[in-house]
Amino acid sequence: MHRYRSHTCGALRESNIGETIRLSGWVHRVRDHGGVLFIDLRDHYGLTQCVVDPDSPAFALAEKLRSEFVVQVDGRARRRPVGTDNDELPTGRVEVYVDRIEVLGPAADLPLPVFGDQEYPEDIRLKYRFLDLRREKLHQNIMTRVEIIKSMRRRMEGQGFFEFNTPILTASSPEGARDFLVPSRIHPGKFYALPQAPQQYKQLLMMSGFDRYFQIAPCFRDEDPRADRLPGEFYQLDVEMSFVEQENVFETMEPVITGVFEEFAKGKPVTKVWPRMSYTAAVRAYGSDKPDLRSPLIIHDVSRIFRQSGFGIFARALESNPSVRVWAIPAPGGGSRAFCDRMDSWAKSEGQPGLAYIFWRDGEEGGAGPVAKNLGLDRTEILRRGLDGRLSEWIELPAPEMNDLGLEFFPEELADRYRQLRPVGMNPGDSVFFVLGKPGDMARFAGLARMKISDELNLMDKERFELAWIVDFPMYEYNEEDKKVDFSHNPFSMPQGGLEALETKDPLSIMAYQYDIVCNGYEIASGGIRNHVPEAMVKAFEIAGYGEQEVVERFGGMYRAFQYGAPPHGGMAAGVDRIVMLLCGTTNLREISLFPMNQQAMDLLMGAPSEATTKQLRELHVRVNLPQK
Incomplete structure (x- = not known):
């Protein structure tokens, strides 16, 4: 027999009655019914009721078990007594009569309960996230997330897309938020940036002739946290297509997003024809x-x-x-x-x-x-x-x-x-x-x-779930703080009217081929048709205060690629976290993420951010200049 289990805790059915069983898992709870101990044993797959009576050689050890002990039990599967079935559990008609218990991992007193879904202070939950993730609702949310991402991949591949992985260490880019910078040891005084999005790389893939790209992409933005925006990192279904107009993107992506919602909506109506x-x-x-x-x-x-x-x-x-x-x-x-x-x-x-x-x-x-x-x-x-x-x-x-x-x-x-x-x-x-x-x-x-x-x-x-397209975003907006014209959305989008509009119109009147998908009051995706004309790209950035030389320096890869046969292209990025949040029926992204930071952008489990050692700083040629207290 396998060292730890013959079955999982969610596998036993009436067909297993009479078999010798070995299970391993966590003690969910222990109930004492007139001297007979009932142990609900839980693993990733489900829960099985185990019975230990005073005649069992395992009874003395069973009396010492507490919640979240990891144990292995040996016994025989039998039919639950009449009237004690639990139809809410797949294993609810079977129990294991235990004759042997081995403690694989004892548990100290718990800082938060695992049984039940009662509210608990968030900082405690995040510090002990490994316990929090054992809770049934949160565990289900994470597995729903896994299935949603699998569905996205399957649907994108069905639409003829190919999954590519783009670099994590890259150059800084004006995506509208602060970059996370990574100092270079080999190149003193220079820094990489973690990508706010794979925007330039996915456009370069189109320049390289790959035609249809997607990726479940990690993105990094140094933003203040909110309930619907995690600090640090988030994930998006990133998409780019060559030889398309806005309508082609809509026709391709609408069935993907609709299909994902319909698959996981649990019977709730989903918009059939999206308004625009x-x-x-x-x-x-x-x-x-x-x-x-x-x-x-x-x-x-x-x-x-x-x-x-x-x-x-x-x-x-x-x-x-x-x-x-x-x-x-x-x-x-x-x-x-x-x-x-x-x-x-x-x-x-x-x-x-x-x-x-x-x-x-x-x-x-x-x-x-x-x-x-x-x-x-x-x-x-x-x-x-x-x-x-x-x-x-x-x-x-x-x-x-x-x-x-x-x-x-x-x-x-x-x-x-x-x-x-x-x-x-x-x-x-x-x-x-x-x-x-x-x-x-x-x-x-x-x-x-x-x-x-x-x-x-x-x-x-x-x-x-009410889905809709929002289209015709302004290309620019006026930044009151800096008293200048800024990009209002994605700086790489094609202005409606192209170069002529950039040269002849008031910038604040120019619309862009930019679009969002919204659902139930949340923006869940954003995209646009890209500005692939070098002269128009330079002019667009010039209006926002970037000189041609600065454009060439900061976006040299894209600028050069546009000189050598750039196909018309466009795409979008859908927020995986927000889609999962909506489909799981919660309003907080921490309820659908594995190891999120808290509201102060701190990882309480791993202790990040932390101070670097003097040796590390010396190797990176970095000196810390802390603000005065």
Whole structure:
């Protein structure tokens, strides 16, 4: 017999009854039922109930076992007594009657429990991650991650892609975040960078004629941690294709991502036909470039209703600054003063002066609240009737291409849910909230208010995955801190209009062939068609403050490659961690990652980052200059 086991702890079935069994695993828990000990033995594959009674030669040792001891047991498989089956376990009709136990690894007192999924301080969980990973839910999440990555690989290969591995030690690149630098021992005073993404390498693969590349790529960015962004490193499904336009990328990748979601959604609906909307339309209609389309609410521009109205605060702001707008967020079912006051208090907790509102009650002409009183009956009635998703001379559209406030813009399934939850006009029992300001300044808060209303009024179907493309991102943005024009997305993307647009247009008006995939309020992928024309590449970087010489020095490999026959190419990168997070039903990436850092970017298990020795620093020709305390 095998030294440690004849079966795993998840393998035994009724067909094994009567067989001699050897199992090895962790003691999940011990239960004493009237002198008979029941030991739940656990390994990676499952759990088996083992029984030790006082007549067994193993009883004396069994009494000393505690949770998480690693033991080997020998015994015989038998049918569980009638009425004691556990149908939740694959092994739930069988138990092992034990006649021998060997302790392979005793366990000290546990700093956190393994049995159960109760909350525990995160720093303790990360310091003892090897124990935390034994917990059932987290263990399942990690195995789901493994299966999702296998599915991605299988689907990419099915689309004709080849997996290539690109270098980890590389040169610094302006990807929008800080690099992790690695000092060179051989070349004193020079540094490698860990790749923020394999961007240049995958484009160079296209220059090399490989046509279709993918990789489950580790990426490194020295960013502040968030719940949906791990510090240090993350993984992405990195993709690049030659001889493609934007539409070709969409046609190729949409079934891959849809297929992965459908495979692991556990029966939850997944978007069949993905909506597409411009960056401008998404921000205007939802207050976010990663909108959560599970909510049917659309933000309306109602500035015309408030111009020259009796509601002086808004009217004066609109008159004094033509860039100021009033946005309305409908709240079907939120028509009570208590709800409106609660939303107003929430807005103040978000650092806002408040949240103006109107609500409608039975038997009351016009709306209720200070806004309705000052706006007047006629304008309030126009507002009430206009917020039905129909065209109105008073209600402005979120974007020119969004006909009928988006009903023609979305797939029919989305439009139907929008109509169901948004009756014709606002009715008694409904309310509407208003946000005043410049769109660039108020969009984020308006988006948060939209989601807060949706959540409070249970307007979202949370048991679904809503996927969409966001397209036509601005090529550039103005950096207020540095007072200069910067790339807004990926610096290697092709501007719409090419070199001519770069030479003749206001940089802040240029759109790029850039696109994101969003799901349930998260950006899960980003990509673009690449700028493969050397002159256009130099001009694009010049606008962002990089001289031609600097472009050649920093991106010499790419620049040279473009001189020798560069195919049109494009691609994207999907965030593996965020996709797994969504499919596992959690909102924290630490729940789907093996050995993550904490919120201070520290690895509490391994003790990183740590100080280097004097010898190491001397070899690297590096001197530490610590800040003054």
